Amino acid sequence: MYDYKIDAADKPMMYRDLASALRGLVDGEPDPIANMANAAALIWETVPGLNWAGFYRNVGDELVLGPFQGRLACIRIKFGEGVCGVAAQRQQVQRIDDVHAFPGHIACDSASNSELVVPIVKDGKLIAVLDLDSPDHARFDAEDEAGCVALGEILARAL
Ligand code: SME
Numbered sequence: 792m793y794d795y796k797i798d799a800a801d802k803p804m805m806y807r808d809l810a811s812a813l814r815g816l817v818d819g820e821p822d823p824i825a826n827m828a829n830a831a832a833l834i835w836e837t838v839p840g841l842n843w844a845g846f847y848r849n850v851g852d853e854l855v856l857g858p859f860q861g862r863l864a865c866i867r868i869k870f871g872e873g874v875c876g877v878a879a880q881r882q883q884v885q886r887i888d889d890v891h892a893f894p895g896h897i898a899c900d901s902a903s904n905s906e907l908v909v910p911i912v913k914d915g916k917l918i919a920v921l922d923l924d925s926p927d928h929a930r931f932d933a934e935d936e937a938g939c940v941a942l943g944e945i946l947a948r949a950l
Contacts, residue, residue, distance in 0.1 A: 797837045806938025809837050813942055817949035826949045827919070828858035830942070834923070835860035838935075842902055843924035847875050849917045854879055857919060864899040873897035878908035878920050886936050888929035900924065907931040909943040911950060918950045 797812065799805035812833055817826045827846045835844045845859020847868060854868040854875055870880040873895055878885040885908045890896045893906075903924040911919045921943055923931065 802934045802938070805837065806934070806941060809833065809938065810941050810945060812837075813945050817945065820949070823918075823950040824858060826946065830921075830946060831858045831860050834921075834942070838923065840925050840927050840930050841923055842900060842926050843922065846919045846921060847879075848919045849879065854920065859922075861924070862900050865897055868897060874906050874908050875920050875922055878910050879917055882910045882912055882917055884909050884936055884940065886931050888931075890924075902926045904928045905930040907935060907939060909936075909939045911943045911947050913947045913950070918947065921946070 797805060797808045799808050813830055816829045816833065820826055831845045835841060838844070843859065843861035843864065845861065846857035847854035848857045852870055856864055856866045868876045870876050874885045874887055874890065874893055887893050887906045890903055890906050903926060905925045905928055907923045909921040910917055911921060921939060923939065925931070
């Protein structure tokens with residue numbers, strides 16, 4: 792059994808502990824679905840204030856739902872559509888304080904108010920996006936972004 796209960800004093804430390812736990816989980820495991828599934832569970836259990844945490848995979852230049860924690864979600868998202876699709880198309884982090892003000896935002900759960908999407912890129916190719924949603928307004932700050940980018944870099948090597 793894995794026991795990765797993280798109880799860090801501050802946010803940068805929480806993300807450092809999270810990165811270290813994630814490295815341990817994916818080390819030596821080549822299966823991308825297993826690695827995304829454990830990553831989603833680890834993030835869900837560790838990062839407070841989320842109502843969704845998970846992945847969309849790049850399948851033939853379309854985003855297709857991957858492992859996640861939270862409520863049921865839309866299955867396919869075209870590149871350029873919604874927060875995830877824009878992150879995928881531009882290979883650029885999207886940190887959105889108010890998703891209702893984002894043109895084309897896809898409301899999988901009406902409770903979501905802010906969102907952080909991190910593209911996972913290997914050798915210039917988009918593999919997946921990591922998507923975190925929160926019911927809080929402006930839930931994600933620069934420390935969350937830096938922490939999740941670091942998780943994305945670990946996952947880029949493990950997917
Ligand atoms: N809100 C996302 C869709 C995915 S769900 O949040 C899980 C978007 O606009 O891309």
